Amino acid sequence: xxxxxxxxxxxLAALWAAVTVNFFIPRLMPGNxxxxxxxxxxxxxxxxxxxxxxxxxxxxxxxxxxxxxxQYLGNLLHGNFGISTSSFPDPVTTVIARGLPWSLGLVGxxxxxxxxxxxxxxxxAAWRRxxxxxxxxxxxxxxxxxFPYFWVGLLSIWLFALTLNWLPIIGAFNATAVPNWSxxxxxxxxMHAILPSFTILVTSIGGWILTMRxxxxxxxxxxxxxxxxxKGLRPRRILWQYAGRNALLPNLTGFAMSLGFVISGxxxxxxxxxxPGVGFMLLQAVQSQDYPLMQALFLLITVAVLLAxxxxxxxxxxxxxxxxxxx
Amino acid sequence: xxVLRQLGSVLANSWPFIRRxxxxxxxxxxxxxxxxxxxxxxxxxPDDPAAEIYNPGMGLSWAHPLGTTSFGQDVFSQLMAGTxxxxxxxxxxxxxxxxxxxxIGISAAYLGGLVDDALSLFTDVVLVIPTFPLIIVIxxxxxxxxxxxxxxxxxxxxxxxxxxxxxxxxxxxxxxxYLLAARARGxxxxxxxxxxxxxPMTSLIVANFLGAALYAVLAESGLQFVGLGNINAxxxxxxxxxxxxxxxxxxGLPLWALAPGIAIALLGxxxxxxxxxxxxxxxxxxxxxxxxxRATVAS
Numbered sequence: 001x002x003x004x005x006x007x008x009x010x011x012l013a014a015l016w017a018a019v020t021v022n023f024f025i026p027r028l029m030p031g032n033x034x035x036x037x038x039x040x041x042x043x044x045x046x047x048x049x050x051x052x053x054x055x056x057x058x059x060x061x062x063x064x065x066x067x068x069x070x071q072y073l074g075n076l077l078h079g080n081f082g083i084s085t086s087s088f089p090d091p092v093t094t095v096i097a098r099g100l101p102w103s104l105g106l107v108g109x110x111x112x113x114x115x116x117x118x119x120x121x122x123x124x125a126a127w128r129r130x131x132x133x134x135x136x137x138x139x140x141x142x143x144x145x146x147f148p149y150f151w152v153g154l155l156s157i158w159l160f161a162l163t164l165n166w167l168p169i170i171g172a173f174n175a176t177a178v179p180n181w182s183x184x185x186x187x188x189x190x191m192h193a194i195l196p197s198f199t200i201l202v203t204s205i206g207g208w209i210l211t212m213r214x215x216x217x218x219x220x221x222x223x224x225x226x227x228x229x230x231k232g233l234r235p236r237r238i239l240w241q242y243a244g245r246n247a248l249l250p251n252l253t254g255f256a257m258s259l260g261f262v263i264s265g266x267x268x269x270x271x272x273x274x275x276p277g278v279g280f281m282l283l284q285a286v287q288s289q290d291y292p293l294m295q296a297l298f299l300l301i302t303v304a305v306l307l308a309x310x311x312x313x314x315x316x317x318x319x320x321x322x323x324x325x326x327x
Numbered sequence: 328x329x330v331l332r333q334l335g336s337v338l339a340n341s342w343p344f345i346r347r348x349x350x351x352x353x354x355x356x357x358x359x360x361x362x363x364x365x366x367x368x369x370x371x372x373p374d375d376p377a378a379e380i381y382n383p384g385m386g387l388s389w390a391h392p393l394g395t396t397s398f399g400q401d402v403f404s405q406l407m408a409g410t411x412x413x414x415x416x417x418x419x420x421x422x423x424x425x426x427x428x429x430x431i432g433i434s435a436a437y438l439g440g441l442v443d444d445a446l447s448l449f450t451d452v453v454l455v456i457p458t459f460p461l462i463i464v465i466x467x468x469x470x471x472x473x474x475x476x477x478x479x480x481x482x483x484x485x486x487x488x489x490x491x492x493x494x495x496x497x498x499x500x501x502x503x504x505y506l507l508a509a510r511a512r513g514x515x516x517x518x519x520x521x522x523x524x525x526x527p528m529t530s531l532i533v534a535n536f537l538g539a540a541l542y543a544v545l546a547e548s549g550l551q552f553v554g555l556g557n558i559n560a561x562x563x564x565x566x567x568x569x570x571x572x573x574x575x576x577x578x579g580l581p582l583w584a585l586a587p588g589i590a591i592a593l594l595g596x597x598x599x600x601x602x603x604x605x606x607x608x609x610x611x612x613x614x615x616x617x618x619x620x621r622a623t624v625a626s
Contacts, residue, residue: 150567151588
């Protein structure tokens with residue numbers, strides 16, 4: 001219980017920090033660039049919406065910083081993120097709702113897949129210490145994970161889409177298709193997802209392999225693994241049910257910690273592939289100086305990462321009683 | 328000064344490890360080569376990298392080993408000239424991140440109590456907020472980020488991982504006998520931290536420097552690539568920006584886009600390989616099995 005309180009407290013502290021950073025960034029910038037954007041709004045939106053935007057970006061407000069801050073927090077709690085300039089007059093939330101499913105599908109699935117595959121490979125590598133997996137995988141993936149995500153994307157476009165003509169270049173589906181649930185459309189979506197998903201997978205998997213291998217090396221040396229061997233249990237059973245399960249726990253925490261990096265890389269992957277998710281949307285919002293959309297997307301991505309971390313913390317605690325106690 | 332001398336001696340002691348480690352040697356060699364190029368770029372650039380003086384979109388030739396851009400610039404010259412920016416970003420950001428990590432991580436561990444709680448909370452919060460979206464938001468308001476601004480943004484977002492690792496290791500050292508002895512002798516906190524606590528952690532600190540440098544290279548090239556840095560800079564990320572905006576891949580100039588990426592990947596791999604080697608030095612259990620056995624026999 002104390003653990004749960006602590007984790008919820010941390011979640012709230014991180015959320016508060018993200019929101020506060022979001023509030024202060026435009027105010028700290030020289031010659032508030034949001035001002036130009038506001039000019040386009042005047043006369044087009046109702047006074048209440050205009051005021052909300054002024055509060056969010058610190059323009060024209062005669063009220064104190066504190067009261068603007070409180071109003072801003074209130075607006076967020078009511079889900080009021082303002083109006084998008086690039087898709088005027090849609091509220092930011094509607095615009096985001098269009099991109100969210102694509103990102104959840106692509107980035108979410110690729111991340112989970114990468115974690116599962118990477119963890120298994122890492123466990124196998126450590127299990128056969130000095131075997132070819134152990135000798136080849138770590139250095140190869142240390143190198144690959146140092147590649148820029150977006151460049152791996154460019155490379156795979158050039159190789160698989162342009163040179164070999166195997167797969168479509170960009171987008172989430174054929175530009176002429178109308179989204180529906182027919183098999184041909186779903187097939188089209190899947191074909192378009194292969195390259196970006198492969199890019200995320202290849203660049204993120206190295207981290208999981210390496211940490212799992214390193215945890216596993218420590219765990220395999222434990223007495224209970226020797227005991228299991230002495231009992232004559234089948235190696236496969238020792239690998240997955242004795243050593244693997246315990247080595248997985250720190251990796252789960254690592255998963256939470258690295259998630260931010262993966263999401264960051266995924267933004268650029270979406271950009272390279274013109275994939276209509278929230279990452280691509282974020283960069284488009286930057287280019288069209290759609291500050292309300294940009295700020296809301298930053299918050300959304302942060303909240304998503306924080307929630308994922310929270311869930312993996314709780315999962316770790318459920319699986320491992322040792323983590324529930326102290327630090 | 329003592330700290331510097333200690334750092335020197337630890338680096339000297341780790342040299343035999345690096346020399347025996349093929350991966351680390353490859354990393355060290357690439358890093359050295361890039362250092363040389365970035366120190367004397369004009370020696371390696373036959374042409375002015377920005378000059379638009381050739382036929383646009385030429386393929387490979389002796390005069391242009393990597394062809395020309397669709398503006399008629401020499402790709403090879405741009406590649407060589409861009410080395411300096413990435414190296415500078417790597418070293419400078421790595422340096423400042425390491426300083427911050429050491430100060431915050433070790434103060435938290437050494438001072439303990441409320442200070443530790445506050446600093447750890449701060450570190451963890453910075454760690455979990457996804458950095459790249461944050462950097463995008465900050466640079467979006469700035470329109471064009473200068474070198475030092477880029478450094479600043481990358482440092483404030485990049486120190487937390489190292490601080491967390493260093494705190495954990497410092498905590499495990501905190502109550503060792505030799506530290507207690509130093510305190511019992513009445514040494515000042517600064518002395519204990521600088522002379523007794525930091526030296527055994529040096530390989531982890533070096534690993535953190537390399538990790539932060541790698542993060543900086545990747546984040547900087549990503550920002551330049553989407554046009555959030557300075558689009559007139561001589562850097563690999565900027566080359567990729569122009570290549571992407573002129574559809575280098577689809578217009579038959581793949582080298583324009585692929586070459587700078589290979590350069591970034593080379594620098595990144597060099598840092599990652601060295602980082603991996605220093606991890607093995609810090610944690611002997613991770614070393615390859617064969618070598619460890621031989622080392623025991625030798626001793």
